[in-house]
Structure formats: C-alpha cells, structure tokens
Amino acid sequence: MDGKRNTILFKLFGSSVSFMRRCLFSVLSVGPVPNHLAFILDGNRRYAKKWNLGEGMGYRAGFLSLMSLMKYCYELGVKYVSIYAFSIDNFRRRPEEVQYVMDLMLEKIEGMLKEESLVNQYGVRVYFIGNLKLLHEPVRLAAEKAMKATSNNNNSILLICVAYTSTDEIVHAAAQSCEDKWAAIQSSVNIKDSQDGEEKDTNDVIKLSDIESHMYMRVAPDPDILVRTSGETRLSNFLLWQTSNSLLYSPKALWPEIGLRHLVWAVLNFQRAHPYLEKRRKQP
Template sequence: MAARIKQGDAKQLLRSSYNFLLKCTYRVLSVGPIPKHIAFIMDGNRRYAKRNNIEPEDSHRPGFIALMSVIKHCYELGVRYITIYAFSLDNFRRKPEEIVRLMNWMREKIETFLEDDSFINKYGVRLYFVGNLARLSEDLQAAANKAMEATAKNTTTFLLVCVAYTSTDEIVHAIEESLPHHGKNRKQENTFDDFSIELAELEKQMYMSVGPRPDILIRSSGETRLSNFLLWQTDRCLLYNPSALWPELGLWNLVWAVINFQRHYFYLQKQQKLM
C-alpha cells in the first residue's frame, strides 16, 4: 500500500510540476507579441499510422487528438484564430471508396466535436468551414452548417477548417464573385468598359475573409511545400516546418514558432505597413 501511495504521490508531483512549467511558459511568452492567427498543414497522419501499426481507416484518429491539444495550447497562448487544411480539392482524385471514408470520418468528427459541450464552452470555439463546400457530400454539408450555427455565438477561439479547398480555386472564386455580371455586383450585361477589380473587394470575396491573415504557417513532418494552401494570405507570414508528424506536434513546437514570430515581429510589422 505504501508503495502505491508513493507511486501515486510521484505521479501527482509530476503533473503539478508539468502544469507549473506550462503556466511559466505561457507567462514568459505573453511578455512579447502573440500571433493572432496560426495556420496548420496537418501532414504526416498516414506515416504516423504506418510507423505505429495503426490501420489505415484509423490513421486520422491520432491527428484529431493532436488537433484538440493544439486548440487548447493556442487558447492558453492567446492565439485567437486557428486554420487547418483538412481536405484539399486535389483529394477528390483519390479512389472513390477512400473519399467516401474520409467524408464519413469528417462528419463523425464534427458530430463528436459538437457533443463535447464542455470543450466548446471552455475554449469558446466558433467553427467556420472554408472552401468549395458544394463539392462535399450532402450529409457532410449538413453537419458543417449545423456546427457553424451551433457555435455562432462563441467569440473566443475561431477554428477555420479548410475543406474542399485549394488556394487557386479560392482566387478564381473571388474573381468570379467580383465580376460586374455576377451575384450582388450584377450590372448591365456585357458591359466591361473601364471595369477594374479593387483589391479590397477581391479580398472580401475570398473564402478566408472570415479571419485575418495568418501570422505563422506550420507544416508538420518537415515538408516545405505549401501544397496550394493560403497562397494569397501567406505572402508575409512566417513559415515553420518541424520534423514532427502531425500527431506528434506538441506544445514545444508551438512555443518555438511563437518565439520565432516574436524575434521577427518588428520586421513583419514594417512589411505590413509597406503593403
């Protein structure tokens, strides 16, 4: 019994020490500027599954756990906007059965996320689904709309989920929406004389107009490609490519990214003023 008590005390001491270390880390970083928006390319789920003998159909589960952890750490750090690259338009080139499986998995995770009221309320998470949502299955569209409506009143943490998304599609969409014959901008048909698209108007039509430009873009697994993600919005943000696979991404990766942001903050601010 004494051994068990001592073992339990040791675990409690470790937990207390870890929590104290977390608080100290958050406090130290809060002295400097904190990024408003961090975007993530969640790379390495399948490699992680293969390395850990996880079945392919379960390969995204560790990644979902990592996402929940990232949201918690971003909240504690004071990062208000989080964007994730969940599903590219290019993924529709995969085998039909794999696409169906991924759609079902995303719908399941949206429902799981909404069921965790304590998590949503504690971190004040508001969900946005960003992209060409018409390409999604009807049940996934319904789940996404339900999630956005259910979290619409939350204002603390904004989670932007890029799904059925590529940056080139976003730019084409924004241009089409800005044309004089399209949508609310409809004018006299076939009249393009002296027509020009204002930059501010074009950016309003972007899928990503619901949030500010990212301050940091993190791609896990050490890859250095942007993979057609936020090409318009990342022209002046920091890029960070830790070797950790997405399910392995942890607090210390975020800490290093924030420290790097703080080191370059004044240069980035100067560049923003030149825009």
C-alpha cells in the first residue's frame, strides 16, 4: 500500500515539476529563443574525484546531465544542440581511460536507437561531427548506424563532436577545397591565361564559401550560445570558426552538476545581448 502511494506521489510531483517547467519556458519564449546551443562538457573527472566515485563514473553522471539538458533544450524550442564529447587531444590520455570512454560511447549510441530513447521521443536527427576514422571501429560503425537510423527525423538536431578539434576541421576543409579546385582546373579545357587589361579569371580562387562547404559543421548554423562548465573560459579548440559572434557562458558548476537554472540563466543573458549580437552578425 505504501509503495503504491509513494508511486502516485512521485508521479504527481513529476507532473507538477514538468508543468512548472513548461510555464517557465513559455515566459522565456516571449523573448528570442536561441536556435543553436553548443556545450563543452568539462568537469566529469573532477566531479568523480570530488565525490570519491569510481573511475569513469563521472562520465556516466555527465551523460545523465546531458540527457536532462537536451530535454530542456528541445522543450524550450532550441533546434540545434552541439556537444563537445571527445577531442582528438583526448586520445593522448591513458589508454584505459580512452577505452572506457569508447565503451561508454558505444553503449550510449546503441541506446539512442531504442524506441523509448530521447532521440526518438523528440524526433532528433543525430550527426557525429569530426574525424570519425580516428574512432575505434565499433564506435564508428555504431555512429554511422545512428546517423542513418535518425536521418528522417527533423524536429531537432543533435551534433555530437567526437574525434574533433577546430584546427582539424579547418585543415580538412582547406585541403578538400584545394583538391576540388585543382580537379576543376584540371578538367577544364577552356582555361586561358589572362591578358593585361582584361578581367582576370577567378575560377581558380578558393572562396570563403568553398571552405565553409567542407566544414564538418556545415549542417548547422553558427551557435548562438557556447556554454563551458567548470568556470573555464577557454574554447579548447572547439568551434573556433563558428563562434565569433556567439555568447559565451561559463558557469562554475561541473558538467554533471549543470541543470535547468544554468540553461535559464544562459538564455536570459542571450536575450539581453541579442540586439548587439544580431548587429554584429549583420556587419559585413
């Protein structure tokens, strides 16, 4: 009897919290709602050390925070969510830690494909962003399977940056642009040397649009807000190309400690700065 009563009370409490959250989001929606939020998931290991948890448990706690935050973002109406899950530089960590993260990543990717997952509940399309060939093969194959399985979802977009750094992305885009341009030049039979006084042929010039068309993040607009937890203000080689006009927010909370209040505060700061950010984006 007590167990049944506790279950009913728990459901009522959950419904009340959900209702209050929807009311809060309705108020926030009066102002501009960010279209794209990006997160640097910093502090998982420090969280585990802080609470004397077993090695790797900080990452699991961080995953639970990620699921909650994604749910809040989609309820608020945020279309794109990007997360910095694993940097190329992280491969330099101890092999045991890297293997643990890869195993956890594989477990959670496979969980995404289950019918009751958050991804399917909210109709989320998943992209894995980065140099995916650096991933362990089972993880890479699972990532490719998840992208294919969610390709018809269009309500929201989740971009998971793994084996990623911004410098690698830029080098990749520049190299691909050069290869494409060289192939176009080689295949053209009508290219002639420009003569003095005539307009120069610019077909061999690599343009900004060429670079951006080969960026890993070309599938999403630039972030409106970039959040890095743990109070750190470094970007750590994440979205350097895309965040020149983004609002930066650095709460002191470790990633597993991040919650609704941090998201609300980030959105309020964005709404306050929105006129200035829009002005900057419209400048040539």
